[in-house]
Every structure is written in structure tokens, then in C-alpha cells.
Amino acid sequence: MYYNNNILVGKTSDKKELFILPSMANRHGLITGASGSGKTITLKVMAESFSDAGVPVFLADVKGDLAGTAYPGEMSDKVKERVEKLGLENFEPKAFPVRFWDLYGEAGHHLRTTVEAIGSDVLSIILGLSEVQEGCLAIAFKVAKEQSQPLNTFNDLRKILEYLANNRTEYGNTTTQSIGAIQRSLLILENQGADKFFGQPMLNINDFFQVENGRGVINILDSVKLFESPDLYAAFLLWILNELFSKSPEVGDLDKPRLVFFFDEAHLLFDNMPSYRLKRITQIVKLIRSRGIGLYFISQAPTDIPDEILSQLGNRVQHTLRAYTPADQKTVKAAASAFRTNPAFDTETAIRELGTGEALISFQNAKGAPEIVEYATILPPQSRMGVIDNAEREAIINASPLHGKYSAAPNSATDTQNRKEIKAADPNQTQADNLAKYKEQYGNGPFKKSDGPIAKSQKKASAAKSTAKKGKSTAAKAGERFVTNAAGAAGRGIISWFKKIFK
Ligand SMILES: Nc1ncnc2c1ncn2[C@@H]1O[C@H](COP(=O)(O)OP(=O)(O)OP(=O)(O)O)[C@@H](O)[C@H]1O
Numbered sequence: 273m274y275y276n277n278n279i280l281v282g283k284t285s286d287k288k289e290l291f292i293l294p295s296m297a298n299r300h301g302l303i304t305g306a307s308g309s310g311k312t313i314t315l316k317v318m319a320e321s322f323s324d325a326g327v328p329v330f331l332a333d334v335k336g337d338l339a340g341t342a343y344p345g346e347m348s349d350k351v352k353e354r355v356e357k358l359g360l361e362n363f364e365p366k367a368f369p370v371r372f373w374d375l376y377g378e379a380g381h382h383l384r385t386t387v388e389a390i391g392s393d394v395l396s397i398i399l400g401l402s403e404v405q406e407g408c409l410a411i412a413f414k415v416a417k418e419q420s421q422p423l424n425t426f427n428d429l430r431k432i433l434e435y436l437a438n439n440r441t442e443y444g445n446t447t448t449q450s451i452g453a454i455q456r457s458l459l460i461l462e463n464q465g466a467d468k469f470f471g472q473p474m475l476n477i478n479d480f481f482q483v484e485n486g487r488g489v490i491n492i493l494d495s496v497k498l499f500e501s502p503d504l505y506a507a508f509l510l511w512i513l514n515e516l517f518s519k520s521p522e523v524g525d526l527d528k529p530r531l532v533f534f535f536d537e538a539h540l541l542f543d544n545m546p547s548y549r550l551k552r553i554t555q556i557v558k559l560i561r562s563r564g565i566g567l568y569f570i571s572q573a574p575t576d577i578p579d580e581i582l583s584q585l586g587n588r589v590q591h592t593l594r595a596y597t598p599a600d601q602k603t604v605k606a607a608a609s610a611f612r613t614n615p616a617f618d619t620e621t622a623i624r625e626l627g628t629g630e631a632l633i634s635f636q637n638a639k640g641a642p643e644i645v646e647y648a649t650i651l652p653p654q655s656r657m658g659v660i661d662n663a664e665r666e667a668i669i670n671a672s673p674l675h676g677k678y679s680a681a682p683n684s685a686t687d688t689q690n691r692k693e694i695k696a697a698d699p700n701q702t703q704a705d706n707l708a709k710y711k712e713q714y715g716n717g718p719f720k721k722s723d724g725p726i727a728k729s730q731k732k733a734s735a736a737k738s739t740a741k742k743g744k745s746t747a748a749k750a751g752e753r754f755v756t757n758a759a760g761a762a763g764r765g766i767i768s769w770f771k772k773i774f775k
């Protein structure tokens with residue numbers, strides 16, 4: 273709730289208001305706690321308040337329980353009780369301006385990038401190509417560029433590959449086997465929906481920075497399907513973060529951020545992260561602040577987040593943590609030690625005893641120093657808690673000013689209709705020449721295909737699957753296994769892509 277020009281998040285038992293100062297909201301934040309402790313609702317309360325403060329928000333909806341932000345909440349007995357306990361006189365249920373986005377183009381505006389923007393080296397990793405096939409793909413990209421052919425979608429690429437197959441000799445020893453292997457890989461990715469991530473119109477990141485009637489638009493990336501492939505989820509969120517960073521001007525400290533980005537399930541980003549990537553992300557976290565963007569990570573425990581990043585997160589909300597095992601107890605201790613102690617209570621005990629929707633809070637004061645920790649009850653959200661139905665989602669998508677802007681079907685003939693006739697190949701160009709030029713440009717790469725987090729990906733994908741998909745038929749499970757494995761392969765590829773971007 274936006275109150276007295278502040279992002280009000282909770283209150284202590286003696287009604288002390290605990291709020292994020294809008295001018296300090298770019299000092300980033302962290303929301304942690306056990307499953308079911310209230311993290312998503314806290315995120316929602318913050319997002320609503322930022323919206324009312326005129327600050328646009330981006331967040332990923334992993335469980336579909338944030339979509340209700342587009343509709344007013346209900347004054348249930350539980351909400352009434354909380355409102356009374358907190359003495360919230362001006363509390364009223366209300367809806368917030370929401371834009372739905374979806375990489376699959378099903379549950380929101382279609383968020384995508386192009387094959388050309390990804391590049392041949394990255395795509396070859398996503399496709400799991402051998403070195404020879406990689407060289408062949410590089411030639412296909414080169415041919416497309418030389419002949420000014422569009423390379424937006426998988427279909428565009430397929431056309432170039434067909435042309436290459438028919439003119440092999442003119443482009444050196446591009447073998448039918450290599451071309452066939454690339455086409456087969458494209459088909460596998462296509463079968464599990466990843467072709468939908470590529471095509472025009474690609475995302476214009478400025479569309480995330482919308483303000484409507486003085487209220488910041490809350491951009492919700494529907495990630496329910498995407499999250500079945502956790503690596504793909506982490507990689508695409510990181511890609512969006514990188515887009516935001518690279519395309520935002522330096523603005524210094526503002527009265528309020530230009531945008532706030534919530535990164536749910538943030539541990540996925542940092543699991544087994546190679547040090548060069550961590551270095552790059554740490555750099556982004558440090559620098560993006562002066563570009564007016566606040567980052568809020570959400571995870572189960574602060575120990576999920578590397579220290580370098582943790583030290584940059586000034587606004588903290590710690591929900592309860594369980595302490596059943598010695599490892600759990602260590603986590604509680606570490607979480608407690610991150611706070612400036614309050615003489616009124618023992619931090620460690622409090623973390624174990626907090627109820628649902630209660631949290632320990634420490635936000636940054638006007639001087640940029642963390643306040644002492646407080647025991648708080650979190651506000652209830654003003655918008656609906658939980659999911660929405662398809663008709664409700666459609667209504668929001670159809671009413672959006674972006675409706676239609678991103679809806680061109682990526683694989684329709686439209687994006688290839690204007691294709692120019694492909695010219696004859698340069699007979700002097702051999703595959704060896706092309707490969708040499710390619711290597712000169714890209715080198716052998718700082719990584720090998722084999723160093724992707726394969727085991728991790730498979731483990732996480734199957735864990736995500738087993739929790740989300742209990743009770744399905746064997747056939748459905750087999751289908752999902754195929755999709756998840758294929759998506760995992762794509763995810764590993766994209767993770768490797770980030771290795772390259774962040775090298
Ligand atoms: N501030 C709050 N006001 C009202 N109800 C709340 C609040 N916080 C939590 N709740 C209640 O507790 C439930 C669980 O909260 P929430 O979904 O935020 O947990 P979570 O930590 O995100 O769980 P998970 O890790 O499983 O995603 C909510 O559906 C809601 O009913």
C-alpha cells in the first residue's frame with residue numbers, strides 16, 4: 273500500500289510503519305522464507321505499492337498466483353482481521369494496471385527475440401551441434417547476411433539451410449549430413465515450443481516502462497510453463513535483466529526508481545554459477561542502481577544468494593525458516609546474522625517463530641544505512657490473491673494498448689514474404705574459408721558444449737516435474753519428459769550463451 277509517499281510493507285505490533293523509501297528502492301532487496309511463509313504475497317504488496325507510486329514493475333509469475341493483481345481483492349474475514357490488526361484506515365480492495373507477457377505467446381503478449389539477434393554460435397549451442405555442424409550453421413548465417421535475407425524465425429533459417437543444401441558445392445564442403453542434423457535439431461526444439469521464443473516483432477524493452485494515469489504498469493511474465501525448464505526460465509530472466517541494463521541510460525539517484533524488477537526463484541540463477549558469470553551479474557547489480565532500476569530477489573534462504581550479491585541488497589524481508597536439521601539451523605543463524613539486532617527480541621528465535629504473513633524487516637534509511645530489525649505483520653494485498661480464469665486474462669490482454677503489437681505469428685509466411693531472391697553463391701568461398709573467418713571472429717569460444725550444467729539441469733527439471741505433475745497418465749508423463757528434456761537441452765544452450773555474454 274502506497275502511504276504517505278512511501279512503499280508501506282508492514283507494521284510492528286505497536287503500529288510502527290515499516291516502509292521502503294522510494295528514493296532508496298534502487299538499493300535493491302531480498303525476500304526470503306520457507307515455502308508457504310508469505311513471500312509471494314509480500315512481493316505482491318510491494319509491487320502494488322510501487323505501481324501506486326508511479327513505478328513500473330516487472331515480475332515473473334511462476335505459479336500463476338500473481339495474475340490476480342489485475343483484479344480487486346476480496347474483503348474476506350482473514351483480510352478484514354489483518355486490516356483491523358494493522359489499523360489500515362484507507363485500505364480498499366482494488367485492481368492494478370497489469371500487462372501479461374508470455375514467451376510462448378499463449379498467456380500474454382508474445383515476448384520474443386530473433387534468431388539473428390541470438391547469433392549462430394549461440395544457436396549452435398542451443399541446438400547441440402557438433403563443431404562441423406556449427407561451421408555449417410555459421411555459413412548459413414553468413415549467407416543470410418550477405419544476401420540480406422531475414423533471419424528472424426526458425427522458418428527463415430530453414431529456408432537458408434534448404435538453399436545451402438541445393439548449392440552445397442558453391443559454399444565448399446557443406447555436407448548434407450550437417451545440414452540434415454541442424455534441421456533435425458530445429459525440429460526437436462520446435463516440437464517443444466522453443467521456436468516461439470524467436471521471431472519478429474521482438475521485445476521493445478521500453479514497453480516495460482509504462483505508466484498509466486500516474487500508476488506504474490505491472491508487467492507479469494507468465495512463467496508457469498517456462499518454469500518446467502528451470503534453466504530456460506533463469507536464462508530468459510537473465511536475458512531480460514541484461515536487456516534492461518544495456519538499454520537503460522545512466523540517471524544517478526532519483527526520487528523513485530524507473531522500474532523495479534522482481535526475480536522469483538532466484539536460487540536457480542546462482543546454482544553452480546561459474547565465477548566469471550557471477551562477476552558479471554555482480555557488476556550489473558551494482559551498476560543498474562544508477563540506471564534507476566531496483567532488483568528484488570526472492571528465494572527460500574539468504575544463503576541461496578552469493579555474498580557478493582547479498583551485500584548489495586539493502587531492503588530485506590525475512591519470513592519464517594524451518595530449523596529441523598543442523599543444516600537448517602545453520603541457515604537460520606546466517607539469516608539472523610544479516611540483521612542489525614533489536615534489543616526487544618532474539619532474531620534467531622523470531623525467524624523460527626514467525627507466522628504466515630509475518631516477517632523480520634530491515635529497510636534502508638534516508639542515509640542509506642540499514643535500520644535495526646523489526647518484527648512485522650505484512651499488509652494484505654489490495655488486489656486478488658491467487659489465480660484468474662482464461663476469460664479474465666483475455667479481457668486484460670485485449671484491453672492492453674499493446675494488444676496486437678506482438679501478435680504476428682512467428683512462423684507464418686508473412687515474415688518471409690518479402691524475402692529477396694537468393695543470389696548465386698560466391699564460388700570462391702569454401703567452407704574452410706568460412707570456418708577460418710568464423711574462428712577469427714569468435715575464436716573457439718570460452719567454453720565447450722560439454723561444460724553446461726547438464727546434471728543440474730536434469731535434476732532440477734525432474735524435480736520441478738515431479739512436484740508439479742503428480743497424478744498424470746503414463747503417456748502424458750512420457751510426453752512431458754520428452755518436452756522437459758528437450759527444453760533442458762535448450763536451457764543448457766542458453767545458459768552457455770550467457771557464459772559467452774558475461775565472459
Ligand atoms: N500478507 C499477507 N496477507 C494475507 N494473507 C497472507 C499474507 N501472506 C501470506 N498470506 C497467506 O498465506 C498464503 C501463502 O503465502 P505465499 O503464497 O505468499 O507463500 P510463499 O512463501 O510464496 O510460498 P511458496 O514458497 O510455496 O511459493 C497465501 O496464499 C495467503 O493466503
Ligand SMILES: [Mg+2]
Nearest residue numbers: 311312313335
Ligand atoms: Mg510463492
